[in-house]
Amino acid sequence: MIIYGVGLLAICTLFGALVGDVLGLAIGVKANVGGVGFAMLLLLLLTEKLKRSGRFVPQSEQGIVFWTAMYIPVVVAMAAQQNVLGAVKGGPMAILAGVLATVVCFALIPVIDRIGLARRTLARAALDHPTGDGAA
Amino acid sequence: MSPVLDLLLNLLVKNGLLTAFALVGATMWLSYQLSAKLTRGRLHGSALAIMLGLLAAYVAGVSTGGKNGVVDVKLLGGVGLLGGAMLRDFAIVSTAYGATLSDMRKCGVSGVVSLLLGVVLSFVVGAGVALAFGYTDAVSVATIGAGAVTYIVGPVTGAAIGASSELIALSIAAGLVKSVLVMVGAPLFARSIGLDNPRTAMVFGGMMGTTSGVCGALAAIDPRLVPYGAMTSTFYTGLGCLMGPSVLFFATKALLG
Structure with a gap:
């Protein structure tokens, strides 16, 4: 049933929020610390486990997939209730922060790509030409 | 005001969430039409819809003088529920379902490196810009830094x-x-x-993170690459939401004293 998916999603979200609240309390911050992130990890682990044991059927899945599809509309509604007027007064900063973050990360993509490749190529080379000491 | 119009307005206010569904639905439709016809899909419909949302919030802010965007307009109060913290977190958590742990493992070292580096680097650059613009308190600097991660991580961190x-x-x-x-x-x-x-697409998703941006770009480059970029970028928002209000905020706080 679809409600199983929705229910599971709600349990994960609530549990994540609880973990975040408790963590915030433990560290002494009046805030929810990473609740959404914990909920996401929990949902990933639980659905993976349930799927493996065959207890998570496509119908239940629809209860989660529906909300995934609602994510952009919810963000649109969220955007529509922000204090944009206030943000515009600080205009250039938001634009500069966005532009610089994009450019710096984009420029580093070939570097990160090469790190992985080098490791893989090295591993393959070691397999192709095994050396005497066997130290990898 | 005619009695029928009065009746209609009352109905829309009373069923605020449904009004919001209808309104956001219409906005999405309009955005996708504009995206396809004016930009030939180059600018993704979802990004256009968010821009329209921000524009509406700006117009509402100017006309009502309030701080809550369109929610300050009585007729649009339901948007506050649809885009509020509860449904926002609910929808964000659901996106994790798009990824699987086994797929993540296949992504390998470079995928994990790109995810971590992408989040931290974006945050540092954003925080640096905030500092350069004269913000000195940890909450402001961390919120702007988190915004440079993605437009989801920003508000999640800021709210937290x-x-x-x-x-x-x-x-x-x-x-x-x-x-x-x-x-x-x-x-x-x-x-x-x-x-x-596919490999570089995964690194691209991990470094840039913004799912709509990554998917929009990959769709324009080569549609077959979309799932690879989407997979890493799905983890990006989760990682950002996890690190933003915790590790990254504390690091900022420690550095700023």
Whole structure:
């Protein structure tokens, strides 16, 4: 049933929020610390486990997939209730922060790509030409 | 006011959430039409819809003088529920379902490195810009830094550490600039960074993170690459939401004293 998916999603979200609240309390911050992130990890682990044991059927899945599809509309509604007027007064900063973050990360993509490749190529080379000491 | 119009307005106010569904639905439809016809899909419909949302919030702010965007307009109160913290977190958590742990493992070292580096680097650059513009308190700097991660991580972090609505709007704006820039710019520079294979697409998703930006860009470069970029970028928002209000905020706080 679809409600199983929705229910599971709600349990994960609530549990994540609880973990975040408790963590915030433990560290002494009046805030929810990473609740959404914990909920996401929990949902990933639980659905993976349930799927493996065959207890998570496509119908239940629809209860989660529906909300995934609602994510952009919810963000649109969220955007529509922000204090944009206030943000515009600080205009250039938001634009500069966005532009610089994009450019710096984009420029580093070939570097990160090469790190992985080098490791893989090295591993393959070691397999192709095994050396005497066997130290990898 | 005619009695029928009065009746209609009352109905829309009373069924606020349904009004919001209808309104956001219409906005999405309009955005996708505009995206297809004016930009030939180059600028993703979802990014356009978010821009329209921010524009509506601006117009509402100017006309009502309030701080809650369109929610200050009585007729649009339901938008506050649809885009409020509860449904926002609910929908964000659901996106984790798009990824699987086994797929993540296949992504390998470079995928994990790109995720961590992408989040931390974006945050540091955003925080640096905030400092350069004269912000000195940890909450402001961290919120703007988190906004440079994505327009989801910004508000999630900001809400968690108690940032003002202005700051959250700023962080969304920074994330939106990133999303739009990735969407528009990445196809133009795809060749120069070798973005033409699944592997690089995964690194691209991990470094840029913004799911709508990554998916929009990959759709324009080569539609077959979309799932690879989407997979890493799905983890990006989760990682950002996890690190933003915790590790990254504490590091900022420690550095700023």
